[in-house]
Amino acid sequence: MDGVHDLGGKQGFGPVRCASSRTAFKAAWEPRANALYSLGVRLGLINMDEYRHSIERMEPRHYLSASYYERSLTGFTTLCVEKGIVSQEELERLAEGLFPLSLPSAEGRLNAMPRESFAVGDRVRVKNEFVSGHVRMPGYIRGKWGVVVGISPPYPFPDASAHNLQSQDERPYDVSFRTEDLWPQAADQATVHVGVFESYLERAR
């Protein structure tokens, strides 16, 4: 989905506040929230893709104003409610106040069929696709050309896995893009490498 979480290349944000928070946890509730989510993974209640998508589905104003661990809590709790493990009413009673959750999901999708395999050195193009469910293609590479520089082992296909659809595991490729191709005349010169699933790619012609 083209959500506010897809921040790469967005303009308007100021300097990185590197001194502000060097420690992993700033408050006692943060490791507890992190532990609950981790327990959810360990118990098999959720997978990583649906977890990431549950955070992306937060109402945009809430997403942008919440801290990292509040986003984690909101996403994980949304999944617990959607799966019937707990109810929002019970949580709001226990919290003695509102417990805002993420918005409902759009539909997922299966792997592209057929797909092409690529080798290191191949020139590829990211398909010009718009996906309303979960996708791990940052918007800044959509439709762009790059070169394969690495190949990872197969992973569950996020677009399906986040929606609990059965799919084939597939390989992501580390694809190198030039910033002058991504943001012509409006970026520092560099290469940006993105892990791109096979289904998102086509051979550059």
Next chain:
Amino acid sequence: MPDEVKAPAPVERRVAALEQAFEERNLIPAGFIDDFAHIAQEDWVPVNGAKVVARAWTDPDFRRRLLENGKAAVMELGFTMPEHHKHLVVLENTPSLQNVICCTLCSCTAFTIIGLPPGWYKDFEYRSRVARQSRTVLREMGLDLPDEVEIKVWDTTTDTRYMVLPVQPPETVGRPEDKLAEIVTKESMIGVARLEPPYR
């Protein structure tokens, strides 16, 4: 009349509510929450990655294995990665190349090796700007690279993880491995800093 807009419960009460609901369903093994918090703060620390870097600086065979298959190499040293992190790509910096890692879509890192990400890594400023304005962002963070140094940014969009192997400062060559590990910072393994005296 429009519905009254109510403020959410404070976040610590929301966490406590979820924890209580889990407790009432007997979903939480005894001690799990406290043990997890302890592991997260004591075991997932950048000292792990620093030891990996120091070994790579002092053992050329290990360095080769680390660059070929990062996950297998860090496991040699007794470190673990979650099962879903199937691959660790180690990015070797040189005097003329600076690798930098980020996660624009969320905040993924090889947290068991280089430590849980610092706050700024998860902030919107770093996530939005580092891919597009890498040289500017690094300069703002205190790393003013000469123009001839090439920058490669790595966006962690899959469960493959990345870490940067920083350049060993020349004056430290010959020091024992445990002393070398002491100078390696989390920032250098993310790629937003180079290692220079005075060392931490």
